[in-house]
Amino acid sequence: MEQIKNRFVIIDGSSLMYRAFFALPLLTTESGKYTNAIFGFAKMAVKILEELKPEYAAVAFDKSRHTFRSEIYKEYKGTREKTPDELSSQIPMLHEFTKALGIKLIEIDNYEADDIIGTLANKAAREGFETMVITGDRDILQLIQPNLQIVMTKKGITETEIMDETAFKEKYAGLSPKRLIDMKALMGDKSDNIPGVFGIGEKTALKLLTQYQTLDGIYEHINEITAKKLKEKLVTDKDNAYLSYKLATIVCDMPLDFIPTEYSITPDSHALKKICEEYALKSVWTSLNKISGIGEDTAVVMDEDADKYLVANKNMQQKVISQIQTNGYIAYLPVCTGKVPHITCHGLMIASSENNQAVNIFISEADLTSIAGILADKNITKITYDLKSSLHSGLTIAGKTIDTMLAAYMLDPSANEYNLENLSDKYLEREIASYDQKEAIPFGKTAYLLKSVPLKELADILLPLLQEKNLTNLYDNTELPLEKVLANMENIGVYINSEKLQNMSDEIGSTIETLLTDIYKLADIEFNVNSPKQLGEVLFDHLKLPVQKKTKTGYSTNADVLDALRPYHPIIEKILEYRMWSKLKSTYLDGMYNLIDADTQRIHTTFNQTVTATGRLSSSEPNLQNIPVRTDAGKKIRSLFEPAAGYDIFLSADYSQIELRILAHMSDDKNFVEAFKLDQDIHARTASEIFDVPLSDVTADLRRHAKAINFGLVYGKSDYGLAQELNIPRKEAATYIKNYFTKYEGVKKCLDKIVTDAHEDGYTTTLFGRRRYLPGIKSKNFNIRNQNERMAMNTPIQGTAADIIKMAMIATWQEIKKQNLKSRILLQVHDELVIEAVNEEIDILKSILINTMQNIVKLSVPLTIDINTGKNWAEAK
Numbered sequence: 001m002e003q004i005k006n007r008f009v010i011i012d013g014s015s016l017m018y019r020a021f022f023a024l025p026l027l028t029t030e031s032g033k034y035t036n037a038i039f040g041f042a043k044m045a046v047k048i049l050e051e052l053k054p055e056y057a058a059v060a061f062d063k064s065r066h067t068f069r070s071e072i073y074k075e076y077k078g079t080r081e082k083t084p085d086e087l088s089s090q091i092p093m094l095h096e097f098t099k100a101l102g103i104k105l106i107e108i109d110n111y112e113a114d115d116i117i118g119t120l121a122n123k124a125a126r127e128g129f130e131t132m133v134i135t136g137d138r139d140i141l142q143l144i145q146p147n148l149q150i151v152m153t154k155k156g157i158t159e160t161e162i163m164d165e166t167a168f169k170e171k172y173a174g175l176s177p178k179r180l181i182d183m184k185a186l187m188g189d190k191s192d193n194i195p196g197v198f199g200i201g202e203k204t205a206l207k208l209l210t211q212y213q214t215l216d217g218i219y220e221h222i223n224e225i226t227a228k229k230l231k232e233k234l235v236t237d238k239d240n241a242y243l244s245y246k247l248a249t250i251v252c253d254m255p256l257d258f259i260p261t262e263y264s265i266t267p268d269s270h271a272l273k274k275i276c277e278e279y280a281l282k283s284v285w286t287s288l289n290k291i292s293g294i295g296e297d298t299a300v301v302m303d304e305d306a307d308k309y310l311v312a313n314k315n316m317q318q319k320v321i322s323q324i325q326t327n328g329y330i331a332y333l334p335v336c337t338g339k340v341p342h343i344t345c346h347g348l349m350i351a352s353s354e355n356n357q358a359v360n361i362f363i364s365e366a367d368l369t370s371i372a373g374i375l376a377d378k379n380i381t382k383i384t385y386d387l388k389s390s391l392h393s394g395l396t397i398a399g400k401t402i403d404t405m406l407a408a409y410m411l412d413p414s415a416n417e418y419n420l421e422n423l424s425d426k427y428l429e430r431e432i433a434s435y436d437q438k439e440a441i442p443f444g445k446t447a448y449l450l451k452s453v454p455l456k457e458l459a460d461i462l463l464p465l466l467q468e469k470n471l472t473n474l475y476d477n478t479e480l481p482l483e484k485v486l487a488n489m490e491n492i493g494v495y496i497n498s499e500k501l502q503n504m505s506d507e508i509g510s511t512i513e514t515l516l517t518d519i520y521k522l523a524d525i526e527f528n529v530n531s532p533k534q535l536g537e538v539l540f541d542h543l544k545l546p547v548q549k550k551t552k553t554g555y556s557t558n559a560d561v562l563d564a565l566r567p568y569h570p571i572i573e574k575i576l577e578y579r580m581w582s583k584l585k586s587t588y589l590d591g592m593y594n595l596i597d598a599d600t601q602r603i604h605t606t607f608n609q610t611v612t613a614t615g616r617l618s619s620s621e622p623n624l625q626n627i628p629v630r631t632d633a634g635k636k637i638r639s640l641f642e643p644a645a646g647y648d649i650f651l652s653a654d655y656s657q658i659e660l661r662i663l664a665h666m667s668d669d670k671n672f673v674e675a676f677k678l679d680q681d682i683h684a685r686t687a688s689e690i691f692d693v694p695l696s697d698v699t700a701d702l703r704r705h706a707k708a709i710n711f712g713l714v715y716g717k718s719d720y721g722l723a724q725e726l727n728i729p730r731k732e733a734a735t736y737i738k739n740y741f742t743k744y745e746g747v748k749k750c751l752d753k754i755v756t757d758a759h760e761d762g763y764t765t766t767l768f769g770r771r772r773y774l775p776g777i778k779s780k781n782f783n784i785r786n787q788n789e790r791m792a793m794n795t796p797i798q799g800t801a802a803d804i805i806k807m808a809m810i811a812t813w814q815e816i817k818k819q820n821l822k823s824r825i826l827l828q829v830h831d832e833l834v835i836e837a838v839n840e841e842i843d844i845l846k847s848i849l850i851n852t853m854q855n856i857v858k859l860s861v862p863l864t865i866d867i868n869t870g871k872n873w874a875e876a877k
Contacts (some may be wrong), residue, residue, distance in 0.1 A: 007125045009054035012135035013037055013061040014113045016041055017094055019153060021087045024336045030099030031279045042284045048134055056263035059097055059098045060116035063107040067246050067519040076247060079193045081101045093279060100271035111254060114140060118250035120512045121148055123258040142250060146178035159394060164861035173206050182215040184248035185241045194244045197237040201499030202601060215245055222819035239688045242741050282362045303491035310363045320352050324374055329381040331455040334393045335443045340604045341491045345393030345507050349446045360447045383455045385420055391487035404455060405550055406479055407462040409610035410471050413772055418610055420453045427461045470769045476673050478806050485813045486607045494826045496592060505589040515578040522571040529578060531555045545569055560598050587639050592622050608749060614795050615802040617828055625829050639875035648839045649869050652876035653849045655831040656864045657682060658801045660710055665859040669746025683707040689743040692737060714797055716790030751793050758792035802858055805831055811852040834873060
């Protein structure tokens with residue numbers, strides 16, 4: 001194997017071992033030995049040898065949890081859970097593999113792997129060796145110096161980022177790497193249970209160090225700090241800060257010599273082969289063969305069963321590529337583990353043939369370059385499932401692409417699931433037996449699905465159906481390109497101020513405790529407020545409040561019941577407040593805190609493209625689209641989302657009354673169209689029309705009523721529903737609706753025609769052809785039929801709005817890329833785009849947004865947007 005002279009690589013064995021274990025599913029050999037950690041670790045080690053080509057190497061491991069740091073501070077790493085037995089059992093295997101690979105393994109009593117790395121790396125760099133440390137631990141960045149780079153694992157254990165002095169200073173506001181210790185002293189480290197200064201996070205720590213350079217500098221100028229609370233925190237926790245500094249400092253002068261010849265790489269091929277066979281590391285053995293000629297040049301058969309797969313060697317890779325080029329398409333599934341933004345791509349499973357038999361060929365991560373040209377070839381059609389997973393894997397996909405999941409969604413947007421098993425049953429009329437995970441070989445389920453569901457055959461059925469239903473244009477030009485935009489947004493994530501989040505959670509926790517005390521006092525008894533049974537007994541048996549509704553299990557205490565009970569007792573207001581704050585704390589604050597990525601300090605929500613029947617996007621983990629818009633609580637939550645370091649401001653672009661504008665276009669109603677063309681307040685104009693008052697005399701109350709009517713009728717709201725919303729008699733609400741449709745005849749005719757067409761066709765469509773099927777539209781059951789008719793009225797309007805915002809997102813994203821701007825789209829929430837921006841690009845962004853969002857389609861009325869900026873999402877909204 002070719003080596004680069006004087007290059008010394010040190011692998012943080014403990015870091016990579018844990019990352020491999022948690023990134024991969026639990027894999028076992030036939031004899032039941034767990035192998036996911038050794039498999040992932042071995043893959044990374046082989047990749048390091050192949051790509052970095054070091055002349056010398058070492059692997060450092062922690063020997064035990066007891067070190068000199070735990071003697072200084074017994075709570076050090078005290079919050080860490082016990083190492084899982086499934087991982088502990090693999091540590092001897094990891095050591096065995098490392099030694100067979102010919103890399104010196106070091107572990108020393110009373111020290112951590114970090115200290116071994118710090119000492120060796122420091123000595124090697126100072127002697128002029130090109131030193132590289134491979135780790136997933138950000139603490140090690142403090143070691144960066146001339147001749148010493150840190151290679152950080154970013155996604156799982158495969159994608160890496162090289163950090164040198166320049167890259168570090170760019171990321172940490174110009175600070176030198178050594179200042180990472182001072183940062184840790186201030187902000188602490190939850191993972192290592194380093195206390196730091198309570199209430200100080202990364203942004204505050206960076207700001208202090210930018211101004212005062214070091215921890216000593218901060219305390220020397222403590223009286224210059226004018227922020228009262230910040231100064232109090234620093235003074236109170238000064239001892240903790242200096243203790244944390246000591247705990248965070250990596251030892252670089254251990255009694256450990258760097259003698260280069262002791263770190264020469266000398267693999268033992270016989271031992272390696274035995275280990276790879278015993279622990280089912282056959283793809284590792286193939287990779288070793290590729291880079292060093294160990295073993296024979298043959299394909300490794302992972303299982304003779306054709307439902308499993310072959311690991312392709314160089315000859316087979318060429319054969320598969322030749323087949324793909326001849327056929328003009330590649331049918332594949334990526335093999336991925338982990339969560340965004342740490343997705344690890346272990347390779348591709350490709351549907352191919354061998355000796356005229358259909359087989360699945362596995363091209364491993366180490367060999368992906370052999371297939372990269374095919375994926376990027378615009379003349380080769382790509383057939384896959386869930387294209388976004390390929391994009392998250394870092395694969396470059398170009399040319400015609402068929403995403404079978406997305407195509408199936410467009411054909412039937414109301415289905416519960418779009419997994420391959422369901423698609424096979426529905427379109428291929430082939431039922432798939434469930435895959436037995438207990439017998440799983442590495443990536444066996446992916447191979448099994450690819451073999452069981454021929455993607456090419458599935459695509460050959462789905463594409464003509466899209467054509468037949470006039471959905472091809474929407475699929476090709478909107479839904480498919482949107483996947484690339486969404487994958488990019490998910491990978492970027494959105495920064496949330498964890499320090500403020502924690503403070504807000506603590507404050508609301510105190511509010512909840514106070515409310516509980518008040519509730520117990522008003523009830524004159526302590527009980528579980530979260531228990532509907534106990535709450536019902538207290539309200540109706542103990543306090544004798546009038547019973548509103550009963551269920552099979554007792555009294556109902558839902559929101560409607562409590563709302564009706566407000567006038568009867570002050571305890572009701574307290575219970576409603578308690579429920580609101582408890583939900584806010586658990587769902588948003590605590591829920592979001594647990595979703596902050598430790599590496600990026602951002603939340604990486606998932607944008608779901610195949611969930612809603614109307615075509616709208618949804619989001620999950622967390623659901624950012626459900627944060628209340630108009631309440632103070634919702635604004636508080638939005639205020640936690642801020643631009644990250646390197647960005648200045650949030651920019652929000654929101655369509656103004658897009659659904660009503662779409663209704664005006666579809667109905668061609670004279671009054672509606674005129675109001676929008678004259679840029680009038682549509683709700684005031686509606687109030688003027690239906691209440692027969694001059695526009696100048698429309699009161700806030702009349703406008704509010706008109707607004708409820710405008711939006712309510714779009715959603716098929718009845719006189720009863722409108723009466724409930726406005727708290728007016730039903731007869732009055734019926735009069736409002738009658739007056740509305742008298743003045744807006746075009747709207748009435750449009751909605752009636754939509755319902756009539758839905759009865760005839762069984763579905764309704766958006767302006768761009770998106771369909772929603774309504775199986776209950778002809779039901780004899782009035783409630784079911786009525787519900788489907790309301791959906792028929794709403795879907796063309798809401799669905800068209802969804803189509804437009806998607807088109808605008810794509811155009812905006814492409815234009816930002818084209819102009820090579822630093823600013824980037826972070827979120828799409830209903831009709832709003834949120835952009836993380838830098839000040840110097842604001843005017844360019846506004847111009848782009850006005851051009852794309854307002855002109856993406858031409859309606860008979862203008863589309864307009866509201867653009868706002870702010871230091872957080874609440875301000876921008």
